[in-house]
Amino acid sequence: MIWAGLLVASAACYGLKLAGLSLPPRWLQDARIQRTVPLLPVALLAALIATQTFSSGQHLVLDVRAAALGVAVIAVLLRAPFLVVIVSAAATAALLRLL
Amino acid sequence: MADAPVFSPARQKVIRDALGIAIASGAYALSFGAIATTSGLSLLQTVSLSLLMFTGASQFALVGIIGSGGSVWAGAATAALLGTRNALYGVRLSSLLKVSGLRRFGAAQFVIDETTAMAIARDDENVGRFAFWATGLLLFAFWNLGTLIGALATNALPDPKVLGLDAAPPAAYLALLAPRLRAREPLAIALAAGLVALICIPFVPAGIPLLIVAGLVVLYGLFGKSA
Numbered sequence: 001m002i003w004a005g006l007l008v009a010s011a012a013c014y015g016l017k018l019a020g021l022s023l024p025p026r027w028l029q030d031a032r033i034q035r036t037v038p039l040l041p042v043a044l045l046a047a048l049i050a051t052q053t054f055s056s057g058q059h060l061v062l063d064v065r066a067a068a069l070g071v072a073v074i075a076v077l078l079r080a081p082f083l084v085v086i087v088s089a090a091a092t093a094a095l096l097r098l099l
Numbered sequence: 100m101a102d103a104p105v106f107s108p109a110r111q112k113v114i115r116d117a118l119g120i121a122i123a124s125g126a127y128a129l130s131f132g133a134i135a136t137t138s139g140l141s142l143l144q145t146v147s148l149s150l151l152m153f154t155g156a157s158q159f160a161l162v163g164i165i166g167s168g169g170s171v172w173a174g175a176a177t178a179a180l181l182g183t184r185n186a187l188y189g190v191r192l193s194s195l196l197k198v199s200g201l202r203r204f205g206a207a208q209f210v211i212d213e214t215t216a217m218a219i220a221r222d223d224e225n226v227g228r229f230a231f232w233a234t235g236l237l238l239f240a241f242w243n244l245g246t247l248i249g250a251l252a253t254n255a256l257p258d259p260k261v262l263g264l265d266a267a268p269p270a271a272y273l274a275l276l277a278p279r280l281r282a283r284e285p286l287a288i289a290l291a292a293g294l295v296a297l298i299c300i301p302f303v304p305a306g307i308p309l310l311i312v313a314g315l316v317v318l319y320g321l322f323g324k325s326a
Contacts, residue, residue, distance in 0.1 A: 001171060002140070002144060002165065002171050003144065004171075005161075005165075005171030005172055005174060005175045006144055006147065006148055006151075006152075006161070006171075006175075007151070008175050009152065009157070009161055009174070009175035009178040009179060010147075010148065010151035010152040011151075012175070012178070012179035012182065013152050013153075013154050013157050013178060013179060013182035013185070014151070014152075014207065014208060016179070016182045016183055016185050016186040016189075017154075017182070017185045017186065017188075017189055017207040017208065017210040017211075018189070018203070018204065018207040019186050019189065020185060020186035020187060020188060020189015020190045020192070020193065020207075020210060021189040021190075021192065021193045021196070021198065021203055021206060021207050021210065022189075022193075022203065023190075025190050025193065025194070028186060028187060028190045029190065032320065032321050033187075034187065035320050036316075036317055036319075036320025036321055037183050037184055037186070037187050037320075038184060038187075038279075039285070039288055039316050039319070039320050040180055040181065040183055040184065040313060040316060040317070041156060041181055041184060041275075041276075041279060042276065042279050042280070042285045042288050042289050042292070042316075043288055043289065043291075043292035043312050043313065043315075043316035044160070044177060044180060044181055044292070044309060044312065044313060044316075045156065045160075045181075045272045045273075045275055045276040045279075045289075046272075046276060046288070046289035046290070046292040046293045046296075047292045047293060047295070047296035047308060047309050047312040048160055048163060048164075048177070048268070048269070048272045048309065049269045049272045049273055049276070049293060050292075050293035050294070050296045050297050051167070051296050051297070051300060051305070051308055051309065052163055052164075052167045052268050052269050052272075053269045054297060054300075055167075055297075055300045055305070056167075056168075057168055057305055058300060058301055058302075058303075058304065058305065059300075059301070060297065060300055060301065064263075064266060065266045065269065068263065068266040068267070068269070068270065069269050069270065069273070071270075072269065072270035072273050072274070073273065075270075076273055076274060076277045081123070081126070082123065082126065082127045082130070082271075082274050083126040083127065083129065083130060085270050085271075085273070085274045086130040086134075086267050086270050086271055086274070087130075088270075089263070089266060089267050089269070089270035090262055090263035090264050090266060090267040090270070091262075091263060092263065092266075093263030093265075093266030093267075094261060094262050094263030094266075095263075097263070
């Protein structure tokens with residue numbers, strides 16, 4: 001089941017890249033498409049942050065992940081490199097669980 | 100007399116810049132390999148994703164959703180929605196690259212944020228094409244190497260959750276989101292999207308709030324008042 005999802009998603013992502021190179025440009029140069037597509041990663045990444053920080057299944061929860069996200073926000077505001085952002089968030093969660 | 104250098108100064112600078120981007124991405128792929136493994140993917144599944152999908156935000160979203168108990172299909176849909184921007188990059192690159200036949204199928208896999216940024220807006224089109232291929236090849240190599248090392252290292256741990264890696268995906272999303280928030284409209288959309296997703300959580304299965312948010316933002320983009 002996981003394999004099927006991985007392969008379908010990979011094929012879809014590759015197909016989108018190939019479509020951009022292959023389709024007549026004017027198909028995708030519509031002003032509404034140009035405006036809408038860049039909003040998708042903004043909305044989806046924000047929704048991913050919210051759901052994976054504050055929920056467990058269908059329950060809203062507040063746990064060490066919120067603190068991990070808070071540390072990640074500080075790291076991003078300090079313009080820390082990607083790996084530092086990840087490691088500081090993970091370390092925050094790990095340390096709080098030890099307490 | 101010394102031999103003429105293989106690459107012109109402009110191309111040497113492209114290679115240096117591409118190598119810098121590739122090394123930074125390799126570090127980022129380390130964390131992908133570690134997070135994917137912690138989410139329950141096998142070593143083969145993890146390295147296959149980096150080889151076949153090769154677009155960071157989609158890969159992180161897919162493994163994050165699987166790791167947090169969402170369905171793999173909600174993850175696959177979210178990964179594809181995050182990959183739509185690559186289609187627009189392809190449009191911008193197609194007139195520059197002028198690839199056809201088998202080369203187009205190869206070039207397509209490299210159509211991502213970093214290669215687009217490196218290739219477009221060059222004074223010389225030949226340097227732009229060179230930048231696309233140099234960045235694509237170096238990044239592909241380091242991305243997959245980083246993924247493999249991150250996954251192998253995490254596989255060797257008895258319990259990767261001890262390192263807090265299961266709490267790391269939101270930090271990865273945040274690092275990917277932050278550069279896109281430099282104007283008021285995207286910031287407002289991000290806050291609204293987070294709020295809508297939280298409101299949906301108790302009412303629909305895990306992963307579905309993301310698709311609701313995607314549907315709403317598409318409606319907003321297509322029919323909302325343009326800023």
